[in-house]
Amino acid sequence: MKAVNIMEYMNHNDLEMLDINKTNASDRIIALAGNPNVGKSTVFNTLTGMRQHTGNWPGKTVASAKGTHRFRDKDYILVDLPGTYSIMAHSMEEEIARDFILFGGADVTIVVCDATVMERNLNLVLQVIEITPKVVVCVNLLDEAKKKNIVIDLQALEKELGVPVVGTTARSGEGLTELIERTEAICAGEIKNTPRKIKYDAAVADAVAPLADILDQKLRGELCGTWLALRMLEEDESLFNEIQIHVKNHPLNDPDVRKAANEAREALKASDITVEKLKDIVVSRIVHTAEEIAASVTPRCKNCVGCGTCDFGSRNPTAIGGSRDRKLDRIFTSKLTGIPIMIALLCGAFWITIAGANYPSELLADFLFWFQDQLTELFMWLGAPDWVHGLLVLGVYRVLAWVVAVMLPPMAIFFPLFTLLEDFGYLPRVAFNLDHYFKKAKACGKQALTMCMGFGCNCAGVTGCRIIDSPREKLIAILTNNFVPCNGRFPTLIAIISMFFVGVGGGLVDSLLSAVILAGVIILGVFLTFKVSHFLSVTILKGEPSFFALELPPYRTPQIAQVLVRSIFDRTLIVLGRAVVVAAPAGLIIWVFANFFVGDVTLLKYCSSSLDKFARLLGMDGVILLSFILGFPANEIVFPIIIMSYLSTDSILEFDNLSDLKTLLVSNGWTWVTAVSTMLFCLCHWPCSTACLTIKQETGGYKWALLSIVIPTVIGIVLCFLFTTIVRLLGF
Ligand SMILES: Nc1nc2c(ncn2[C@@H]2O[C@H](COP(=O)(O)OP(=O)(O)OP(=O)(O)O)[C@@H](O)[C@H]2O)c(=O)[nH]1
Numbered sequence: 083m084k085a086v087n088i089m090e091y092m093n094h095n096d097l098e099m100l101d102i103n104k105t106n107a108s109d110r111i112i113a114l115a116g117n118p119n120v121g122k123s124t125v126f127n128t129l130t131g132m133r134q135h136t137g138n139w140p141g142k143t144v145a146s147a148k149g150t151h152r153f154r155d156k157d158y159i160l161v162d163l164p165g166t167y168s169i170m171a172h173s174m175e176e177e178i179a180r181d182f183i184l185f186g187g188a189d190v191t192i193v194v195c196d197a198t199v200m201e202r203n204l205n206l207v208l209q210v211i212e213i214t215p216k217v218v219v220c221v222n223l224l225d226e227a228k229k230k231n232i233v234i235d236l237q238a239l240e241k242e243l244g245v246p247v248v249g250t251t252a253r254s255g256e257g258l259t260e261l262i263e264r265t266e267a268i269c270a271g272e273i274k275n276t277p278r279k280i281k282y283d284a285a286v287a288d289a290v291a292p293l294a295d296i297l298d299q300k301l302r303g304e305l306c307g308t309w310l311a312l313r314m315l316e317e318d319e320s321l322f323n324e325i326q327i328h329v330k331n332h333p334l335n336d337p338d339v340r341k342a343a344n345e346a347r348e349a350l351k352a353s354d355i356t357v358e359k360l361k362d363i364v365v366s367r368i369v370h371t372a373e374e375i376a377a378s379v380t381p382r383c384k385n386c387v388g389c390g391t392c393d394f395g396s397r398n399p400t401a402i403g404g405s406r407d408r409k410l411d412r413i414f415t416s417k418l419t420g421i422p423i424m425i426a427l428l429c430g431a432f433w434i435t436i437a438g439a440n441y442p443s444e445l446l447a448d449f450l451f452w453f454q455d456q457l458t459e460l461f462m463w464l465g466a467p468d469w470v471h472g473l474l475v476l477g478v479y480r481v482l483a484w485v486v487a488v489m490l491p492p493m494a495i496f497f498p499l500f501t502l503l504e505d506f507g508y509l510p511r512v513a514f515n516l517d518h519y520f521k522k523a524k525a526c527g528k529q530a531l532t533m534c535m536g537f538g539c540n541c542a543g544v545t546g547c548r549i550i551d552s553p554r555e556k557l558i559a560i561l562t563n564n565f566v567p568c569n570g571r572f573p574t575l576i577a578i579i580s581m582f583f584v585g586v587g588g589g590l591v592d593s594l595l596s597a598v599i600l601a602g603v604i605i606l607g608v609f610l611t612f613k614v615s616h617f618l619s620v621t622i623l624k625g626e627p628s629f630f631a632l633e634l635p636p637y638r639t640p641q642i643a644q645v646l647v648r649s650i651f652d653r654t655l656i657v658l659g660r661a662v663v664v665a666a667p668a669g670l671i672i673w674v675f676a677n678f679f680v681g682d683v684t685l686l687k688y689c690s691s692s693l694d695k696f697a698r699l700l701g702m703d704g705v706i707l708l709s710f711i712l713g714f715p716a717n718e719i720v721f722p723i724i725i726m727s728y729l730s731t732d733s734i735l736e737f738d739n740l741s742d743l744k745t746l747l748v749s750n751g752w753t754w755v756t757a758v759s760t761m762l763f764c765l766c767h768w769p770c771s772t773a774c775l776t777i778k779q780e781t782g783g784y785k786w787a788l789l790s791i792v793i794p795t796v797i798g799i800v801l802c803f804l805f806t807t808i809v810r811l812l813g814f
């Protein structure tokens with residue numbers, strides 16, 4: 083097989099700007115920048131009431147988002163940017179952040195920092211204030227800093243930086259009013275910032291100064307001359323491309339500028355400073371300045387880290403939070419216990435989900451189908467024709483009811499649990515544990531994080547692949563994300579497992595066994611991910627795994643009540659939203675299929691019987707396969723369509739109880755073999771339509787979207803066929 087040209091795909095990455103317009107002259111555009119995982123999206127969500135993905139691992143935000151915060155009769159258009167350690171970095175999301183800070187037209191850039199690791203965060207602050215003076219520094223996670231006994235002198239920091247500094251605890255909203263007040267003061271011109279300038283070595287400063295002066299004249303304040311001069315001398319091509327796109331009359335090709343740049347290069351050469359050396363000098367100067375400032379604003383004994391004469395030893399963050407984190411990491415990431423704990427946690431989360439979802443599912447089903455009876459009576463009372471009742475109640479309403487009853491309860495339990503683990507900081511540990519296996523598959527360990535996102539929704543998983551820097555590994559992660567069942571698929575798995583492999587009574591042993599089987603299915607998905615990743619790595623996406631640093635963030639205590647309320651509410655809305663948008667029309671189509679005749683059979687029977695022969699080779703039947711096909715718009719509707727299809731052809735029309743579901747399926751020929759095949763096919767078949775579109779967008783081509791359909795479908799067909807043939811040969 084021929085390896086593809088990955089650059090072809092690389093060029094298609096969209097770095098387009100958000101479409102941000104002020105509706106009033108008084109509107110303010112505020113960029114939220116900062117290192118990864120410092121709470122930018124939490125600040126954004128708290129101020130705008132929006133629901134950007136947050137969680138304790140770096141790299142969640144991969145595309146900018148905008149939202150509005152209204153304060154004292156003014157609208158603040160906030161832009162949540164992906165995290166970035168440096169403006170000079172070049173990963174896709176870092177470029178998005180850099181470009182917005184440079185060209186996004188923000189009135190103020192708020193740089194959010196993690197109070198527990200100020201040195202590292204100040205590095206970015208210094209780079210941003212080098213570009214624009216309109217900056218407010220938000221020192222977030224003050225509660226975490228307090229727990230670790232880290233005290234930051236915010237006033238001293240403000241003096242050092244020459245820009246306003248505000249301390250916040252974004253999760254509880256503390257300090258955010260002051261943050262907006264000080265931001266407004268800069269917008270209104272009440273505060274004039276005098277940002278600290280980085281002092282470069284004489285050789286660099288002298289060589290750069292003439293070029294910087296000319297650039298300052300030509301740019302007329304659009305960008306900072308010294309900053310651009312340094313980037314020109316560092317030959318930052320990707321930045322130049324963006325400048326050419328965004329800066330009108332940019333001076334890069336101006337003859338005076340070119341001449342000055344050549345002279346600067348000569349001067350640097352004379353001092354033996356090559357391009358690489360210049361980059362090193364600049365970076366180390368910034369890092370050094372950041373360290374100096376951090377040391378001066380974090381009061382402590384100078385010689386310390388255990389000088390024995392002060393109390394810093396006990397206040398040392400590494401000594402306090404660090405030792406607890408190290409202990410936990412020894413348990414969660416050790417070779418011996420890491421993976422067993424991971425599997426145990428997975429089973430535990432599934433067990434709580436299955437045991438907990440049973441009763442609410444019954445209640446919901448009882449209520450929703452009681453309501454269906456009321457609707458039927460209403461239609462009869464109104465004297466509505468049969469077909470109207472059939473279409474709206476037996477079609478649209480009933481599919482909606484099935485989607486909500488079967489899908490909603492497991493989602494509302496599993497996702498809060500998952501979010502708690504995410505907020506605690508467990509997901510990067512999963513990536514750490516699986517890194518070795520991904521390397522063996524010649525893929526990237528960060529793929530584990532994108533798989534975790536795929537649990538919620540494969541579209542989020544696919545977009546999340548932007549955190550993987552290597553285009554080859556990113557493509558592998560995108561093409562295999564579908565092996566993680568999303569929230570539309572795994573309630574189907576839960577329902578089938580509960581019905582066919584354990585009793586539907588919901589006892590302790592039953593629910594534990596269900597959880598173990600479900601975990602087994604997920605592990606099969608992970609196994610297939612490794613195998614397919616490896617296959618792609620040695621065929622069309624040839625290459626060796628790249629080096630990357632996986633950051634293990636500190637463990638943070640999740641806010642249990644908030645997470646529970648938020649994710650239950652969010653999931654409910656998402657499932658209900660999709661139910662209305664996708665399931666309702668699907669219900670309508672199914673009803674039409676079941677009531678229109680081709681000759682003397684219904685359209686449904688006609689279509690399903692034409693698929694029946696093939697489907698039976700795979701251990702399923704025509705109805706199941708047709709449901710998978712009709713479920714292309716959203717996986718949530720596959721199982722409800724199966725139920726509806728059987729109901730519409732079955733004599734038991736008043737079938738509305740979850741525990742009776744198995745009877746319906748068995749009366750339509752389901753055996754444990756059908757159940758396993760349907761589960762295998764549920765795990766391995768084409769991604770839903772939205773996921774396909776997302777893959778097309780992320781990869782820039784139909785061919786990858788097509789491949790992402792072909793790979794799991796072929797694997798699904800092969801697995802089902804092999805399984806069915808073997809069990810039939812064995813005489814089951
Ligand atoms: N204790 C505490 N946790 C916080 C605070 N602000 C944010 N967090 C938590 O820190 C984690 C990271 O927050 P996010 O808002 O996702 O961080 P981000 O900067 O947007 O991260 P990326 O998008 O990955 O760059 C989440 O688990 C938050 O709940 C805070 O003030 N205190």
Ligand SMILES: [Mg+2]
Nearest residue numbers: 122123142143
């Ligand atoms: Mg974020």
